[in-house]
Amino acid sequence: MSRYSFARLAIHALTKHKHWGEAIRRAAPKAGYDVLIIGGGGHGLATAYYLAKKHGIHNVAVLEKGWLGGGNTSRNTQVSRSNYFWPESAAFFEHSLKLYETMSRDLNFNVMLSQRGILTLAHSHHEIETLRRWANAIQVNGIDSELMTPADISRLVPLLRMDGRYPVCGGFIQRRGGTTRHDAVAWAYARAASALDVDLVQQCEVTGLRITGGRIHGVETSRGPIAAHRVMLAVAGHTSVLGRLAGLQLPINSMALQAMVSEPIKPCLDTVVLSPVVHMYVSQSDRGEIVLGGGADPYTSYAQRGGVPVLQDTVSALTEMFPAFSRLRIMRQWAGIVDITPDTTPIMGKTPIDGLYISGGWGTGGYKAIPAGGDTMAYTVTHDDPHPLIKRFGLDRFATGALIDEGAASGVAH
Numbered sequence: 555m556s557r558y559s560f561a562r563l564a565i566h567a568l569t570k571h572k573h574w575g576e577a578i579r580r581a582a583p584k585a586g587y588d589v590l591i592i593g594g595g596g597h598g599l600a601t602a603y604y605l606a607k608k609h610g611i612h613n614v615a616v617l618e619k620g621w622l623g624g625g626n627t628s629r630n631t632q633v634s635r636s637n638y639f640w641p642e643s644a645a646f647f648e649h650s651l652k653l654y655e656t657m658s659r660d661l662n663f664n665v666m667l668s669q670r671g672i673l674t675l676a677h678s679h680h681e682i683e684t685l686r687r688w689a690n691a692i693q694v695n696g697i698d699s700e701l702m703t704p705a706d707i708s709r710l711v712p713l714l715r716m717d718g719r720y721p722v723c724g725g726f727i728q729r730r731g732g733t734t735r736h737d738a739v740a741w742a743y744a745r746a747a748s749a750l751d752v753d754l755v756q757q758c759e760v761t762g763l764r765i766t767g768g769r770i771h772g773v774e775t776s777r778g779p780i781a782a783h784r785v786m787l788a789v790a791g792h793t794s795v796l797g798r799l800a801g802l803q804l805p806i807n808s809m810a811l812q813a814m815v816s817e818p819i820k821p822c823l824d825t826v827v828l829s830p831v832v833h834m835y836v837s838q839s840d841r842g843e844i845v846l847g848g849g850a851d852p853y854t855s856y857a858q859r860g861g862v863p864v865l866q867d868t869v870s871a872l873t874e875m876f877p878a879f880s881r882l883r884i885m886r887q888w889a890g891i892v893d894i895t896p897d898t899t900p901i902m903g904k905t906p907i908d909g910l911y912i913s914g915g916w917g918t919g920g921y922k923a924i925p926a927g928g929d930t931m932a933y934t935v936t937h938d939d940p941h942p943l944i945k946r947f948g949l950d951r952f953a954t955g956a957l958i959d960e961g962a963a964s965g966v967a968h
């Protein structure tokens with residue numbers, strides 16, 4: 555793999571950038587591997603990279619039915635933060651944010667980290683009290699979090715309507731929160747894993763799991779069978795589909811989550827703003843587009859009300875809070891299927907089948923978890939024992955009742 559640097563860019567500029575080598579090696583599937591990872595999104599690619607980099611396991615393949623990073627990893631709104639309530643979640647997401655902070659250097663790929671801060675708004679005095687409790691808990695967890703007065707907020711986000719139907723009574727900010735470029739994160743891990751001899755096999759759908767005597771022996775794919783005694787599921791919105799192939803009934807509810815972007819405009823919003831009550835969050839991309847997201851789509855209840863008004867609700871929420879955006883044109887809209895667990899905490903670790911591991915239930919917030927998810931799952935697969943940071947995220951919590959309810963920290967989208 556050639557190292558990217560200013561000098562190399564300058565040299566290639568002399569030949570009009572016609573001689574760059576392939577960044578990612580194209581691989582055909584072999585008959586067997588030490589580890590198979592199903593799903594070439596951020597979590598699958600990061601796990602493959604850390605398996606090779608930190609644990610010396612290079613005979614690994616990532617099997618992707620489409621193209622690398624083409625699932626939710628390239629559909630999300632790119633927000634990263636670690637302001638979670640419970641200590642277990644805070645420790646895990648803080649580890650992830652720290653890995654994001656050094657990722658461009660570690661992987662020699664610019665992921666365009668922008669720590670512009672993420673501001674959560676409160677629209678009533680009661681809500682302020684809840685945010686105060688939340689912000690205090692985050693500080694006790696050792697993570698940056700600051701309460702803000704309406705005057706502070708108005709200075710930070712001058713375009714925000716402070717005294718409309720939803721008056722802004724205050725809020726709290728994590729200044730280290732922000733965004734990264736999502737496809738760059740997938741490409742960075744893919745390129746680094748490929749350079750460490752991991753096979754990244756695209757257009758290869760897993761159609762069956764070979765399980766006998768309670769142990770996994772490999773998978774069936776659209777490109778033939780592949781043997782492996784360690785297999786990990788990292789398939790986001792398809793976790794229950796793959797789980798069913800293994801005979802597992804997972805506590806997951808799958809639904810669509812939508813987002814949209816406006817036409818590009820000059821820089822005017824340099825913070826991510828989230829309003830759980832009005833049900834929207836917004837940021838401005840480095841191309842100038844206003845990036846807008848809202849809640850997940852519980853289609854059945856909306857269908858009963860005669861339509862799918864999520865987009866309309868989200869746009870109304872935006873224009874209520876930012877009247878200046880009301881004349882923008884929406885350029886693109888899309889959706890991804892997200893797997894939501896009853897406590898909105900992911901499911902990570904071992905399964906009742908020997909050698910089968912799971913990284914799923916990421917719901918609406920698994921992008922920020924990609925580095926820590928990859929790091930901790932690589933450890934888990936290597937040692938056949940959950941990494942200390944994810945011990946509480948196992949499937950067994952749904953039997954013991956030791957849930958980690960992060961519904962509030964999921965922001966608007968749960």
Ligand SMILES: Cc1cc2nc3c(=O)[nH]c(=O)nc-3n(C[C@H](O)[C@H](O)[C@H](O)COP(=O)(O)OP(=O)(O)OC[C@H]3O[C@@H](n4cnc5c(N)ncnc54)[C@H](O)[C@@H]3O)c2cc1C
Nearest residue numbers: 593595596597619625626627631633760790890920921922
């Ligand atoms: C609109 C939207 C906005 C979001 N915004 C945010 C945000 O701002 N911040 C945040 O933290 N999170 C956000 N998320 C959630 C986040 O995108 C996901 O949690 C995260 O990308 C999950 O990563 P993954 O690698 O597990 O899944 P994916 O990136 O979806 O990768 C899974 C891959 O598995 C492949 N696959 C599925 N079945 C098979 C099979 N049978 N065989 C082979 N391959 C298979 C799929 O093709 C896919 O490429 C958002 C999600 C959406 C949809």
